Amino acid sequence: MDSLPGSPVANFEANPGSKPRSDAGAPGDENSGYENTGHGNRNEQGGSQPRLSRTLSPIQIGDLEVYPPIFQAPMAGYTNFAFRQIVREFGGAGLQATEMVNARGFVWLDEHDCEHPDRLWGIKDEPRPLAVQIWDNDPETMAKVGRRLVEEYQVSVVDINFGCPVKQVTEKAHSGSYLLRDPDRMYAIISRLVEACHPTPVTAKMRLGCTRDSMNYINVAKTVERAGAAALTVHGRTAEDFFKGSADWDRISEIKQHLNRMPIIGNGDLETAEQVVHAFEHYNVDGIMIARASLGKPWLFAQAAAALEGRPVPPDPTIDQQREIMLHHYDLVVERFGAHRGTMLMRKFACCYAQSKPGARHFRAHISRVETQDQFYAVVEKYFPRQSDLDAILETQQAARNASSPDELSREELIGAECAPRDSSDKDGGCGVC
Numbered sequence: 001m002d003s004l005p006g007s008p009v010a011n012f013e014a015n016p017g018s019k020p021r022s023d024a025g026a027p028g029d030e031n032s033g034y035e036n037t038g039h040g041n042r043n044e045q046g047g048s049q050p051r052l053s054r055t056l057s058p059i060q061i062g063d064l065e066v067y068p069p070i071f072q073a074p075m076a077g078y079t080n081f082a083f084r085q086i087v088r089e090f091g092g093a094g095l096q097a098t099e100m101v102n103a104r105g106f107v108w109l110d111e112h113d114c115e116h117p118d119r120l121w122g123i124k125d126e127p128r129p130l131a132v133q134i135w136d137n138d139p140e141t142m143a144k145v146g147r148r149l150v151e152e153y154q155v156s157v158v159d160i161n162f163g164c165p166v167k168q169v170t171e172k173a174h175s176g177s178y179l180l181r182d183p184d185r186m187y188a189i190i191s192r193l194v195e196a197c198h199p200t201p202v203t204a205k206m207r208l209g210c211t212r213d214s215m216n217y218i219n220v221a222k223t224v225e226r227a228g229a230a231a232l233t234v235h236g237r238t239a240e241d242f243f244k245g246s247a248d249w250d251r252i253s254e255i256k257q258h259l260n261r262m263p264i265i266g267n268g269d270l271e272t273a274e275q276v277v278h279a280f281e282h283y284n285v286d287g288i289m290i291a292r293a294s295l296g297k298p299w300l301f302a303q304a305a306a307a308l309e310g311r312p313v314p315p316d317p318t319i320d321q322q323r324e325i326m327l328h329h330y331d332l333v334v335e336r337f338g339a340h341r342g343t344m345l346m347r348k349f350a351c352c353y354a355q356s357k358p359g360a361r362h363f364r365a366h367i368s369r370v371e372t373q374d375q376f377y378a379v380v381e382k383y384f385p386r387q388s389d390l391d392a393i394l395e396t397q398q399a400a401r402n403a404s405s406p407d408e409l410s411r412e413e414l415i416g417a418e419c420a421p422r423d424s425s426d427k428d429g430g431c432g433v434c
């Protein structure tokens with residue numbers, strides 16, 4: 001693990017039982033720390049932990065071997081260097097991705113001697129492997145940028161966005177998921193980029209189709225493979241779905257049998273280590289990708305990796321540790337963007353860290369208005385929950401429930417009852433993603 005000096009992630013590691021033990025044997029081994037129940041294992045929080053019935057294999061992306069086959073998704077506005085660094089410190093993500101970068105914008109900046117996009121922050125110096133995602137609909141522009149990323153930035157993978165459903169990208173720029181209706185153009189973009197980036201692998205990320213009525217994912221996946229892509233990530237929704245409903249993993253699972261060599265990475269709605277094991281176990285994928293759930297839980301990749309390898313799943317950091325991790329994240333952002341811009345940018349990340357915690361609504365309402373570092377620290381101090389707050393709430397609730405029902409509720413049930421995640425109608429100034 002690559003933690004920065006003084007990183008609170010070190011405390012998370014030192015937390016008894018939280019560090020994945022490299023000497024832990026396979027589930028069922030004497031040294032594994034598991035009690036083999038025959039129905040999965042017990043994790044360290046006492047829950048039953050599903051286990052993978054096969055050995056976890058790396059995923060081969062061109063010459064690059066990615067292990068574990070767990071991918072940190074590209075997320076515009078979120079997966080910048082600071083977020084990637086926090087994820088890296090916890091470990092568990094075999095390949096991390098930047099936010100999507102507009103190829104045309106990159107070329108324009110280059111031609112006008114401007115600084116390269118902020119979205120490329122950190123990529124020259126940070127550890128590899130690292131994927132940079134680009135988008136546009138012009139093969140030559142994409143090839144030009146791909147070549148620059150390979151030669152000047154030495155990125156490990158160039159990924160193409162064929163999944164973005166946002167109007168600015170689809171209707172205005174005929175790119176992202178818009179291109180799913182035009183497999184010939186997709187072919188032209190991929191094959192040109194593969195040629196320009198050689199030997200660096202080119203991958204693609206897509207949805208199941210533009211609309212529910214026009215799901216052409218099998219045909220598109222075959223095209224992507226024929227064009228020479230080294231891997232394909234599929235988010236199990238259509239562009240029309242945006243984020244509605246659930247990701248359709250049955251359809252993701254169908255794809256692989258139609259391909260000859262290209263690995264498939266499944267994506268959509270994975271929120272826990274158990275769900276990640278379930279995805280590997282029940283769907284025909286070579287790897288999985290996690291996006292939204294990791295925003296407030298950058299340690300999720302490490303938990304998923306442990307579960308897949310049959311090691312005890314490290315528990316979530318305590319609430320007090322999570323506050324320290326959030327402040328560490330804030331430091332990285334302010335270091336790059338300065339106090340004002342860094343504070344504005346950090347508001348949405350702070351909302352993600354607070355999600356599903358007691359008092360999250362209050363915290364969001366206040367943090368979404370801060371403009372200075374002093375205000376940021378003051379709101380965190382006053383409204384970000386502490387372990388003692390949580391314990392007090394749990395005690396009160398437990399007492400009330402015991403009085404009305406003798407059944408013991410689990411800690412998770414109690415927390416869930418107190419802080420059900422907000423719904424989309426929640427208009428108190430949250431970040432809009434989590």
Ligand SMILES: Cc1cc2nc3c(=O)[nH]c(=O)nc-3n(C[C@H](O)[C@H](O)[C@H](O)COP(=O)(O)O)c2cc1C
Nearest residue numbers: 073074075076099100205235268269270290291292
């Ligand atoms: C705020 C946000 C930004 C995103 N930006 C990108 C992006 O830049 N490129 C991309 O391919 N997908 C992007 N996505 C989609 C995710 O990578 C992922 O496919 C989707 O969220 C489903 O995965 P999940 O259920 O694990 O969140 C974005 C999603 C969100 C919520």
